[in-house]
Amino acid sequence: MATAAIASGTSYTRIASPVGPLLLAADDAGLREILFVNGRTPGHPRSTWREDAAPLKETMRQLRAYFAGKLENFDLPLAPQGTRFQLDVWKRLCEIPYGDTISYGELAKRIGNPKASRAVGLANGQNPIPIIIPCHRVIGSDGKLTGYGGGLPIKEKLLALERRQLRLL
Numbered sequence: 135m136a137t138a139a140i141a142s143g144t145s146y147t148r149i150a151s152p153v154g155p156l157l158l159a160a161d162d163a164g165l166r167e168i169l170f171v172n173g174r175t176p177g178h179p180r181s182t183w184r185e186d187a188a189p190l191k192e193t194m195r196q197l198r199a200y201f202a203g204k205l206e207n208f209d210l211p212l213a214p215q216g217t218r219f220q221l222d223v224w225k226r227l228c229e230i231p232y233g234d235t236i237s238y239g240e241l242a243k244r245i246g247n248p249k250a251s252r253a254v255g256l257a258n259g260q261n262p263i264p265i266i267i268p269c270h271r272v273i274g275s276d277g278k279l280t281g282y283g284g285g286l287p288i289k290e291k292l293l294a295l296e297r298r299q300l301r302l303l
Contacts, residue, residue: 146179147187149194152201153265153288158190159183164211165193167262170284197265203295206232208266216260223257230271233296237275259283265292 144166146159155171157179169177179185187194192210199205214224226244230236236244238251238258245254254272261269264283270292274280282289 144180144183145186145189146183147185147190147194149197151197153284153291156197156265158193160189160193161213164213165190165263165266166213166215168264168266170264170288175283193266200265201295203298206296210266212263212266214262214267216257216262219253220257220260223254224261224263224267224269227258227261227267227269227271230268232268233298235271235273235293238272238280239275241272255280268292271296 144159144161146157148155148157148171153170157167157169157171157177158165159167159169159179167177171177196205196208196210200208214221216224222245223241226241229244238255239248241258242248242251242254247253258269258272259281261267261283264270270282270289272280279286279289279293
């Protein structure tokens with residue numbers, strides 16, 4: 135079951151961050167997307183979105199606190215759109231504790247389908263709200279970092295920040 139398309143009442147803004155510029159998009163339902171402006175697939179606002187930072191003020195505040203190492207758990211209304219399977223994967227991602235990592239296989243087990251590690255990987259890669267829905271906390275079964283929409287150097291930075299090995303602000 136796919137969810138409806140993003141409403142035309144979507145607001146967006148760009149913010150500078152220690153992992154590069156980010157584009158944030160939200161509507162009345164909540165935060166819809168975080169796009170890496172310089173990521174593997176550069177993020178651009180859609181033609182129906184309007185530039186307005188006001189609805190994203192709290193998101194920006196919490197992201198800055200996260201990058202400063204002062205926030206471990208986000209408290210924002212999230213409204214990612216995807217299939218039921220994707221939504222389940224993204225929900226489970228939010229259960230991975232700050233500073234921890236798990237494998238795709240472990241994530242597949244947690245959603246009740248231990249043979250779905252590839253499908254979990256695909257859903258992970260489609261996460262529309264990276265950082266806040268922490269897909270960066272999923273790694274290969276061999277402990278190595280694997281793909282990330284913002285690029286592996288950003289994934290590495292986020293994990294180092296969470297392990298208190300790096301200060302970003």
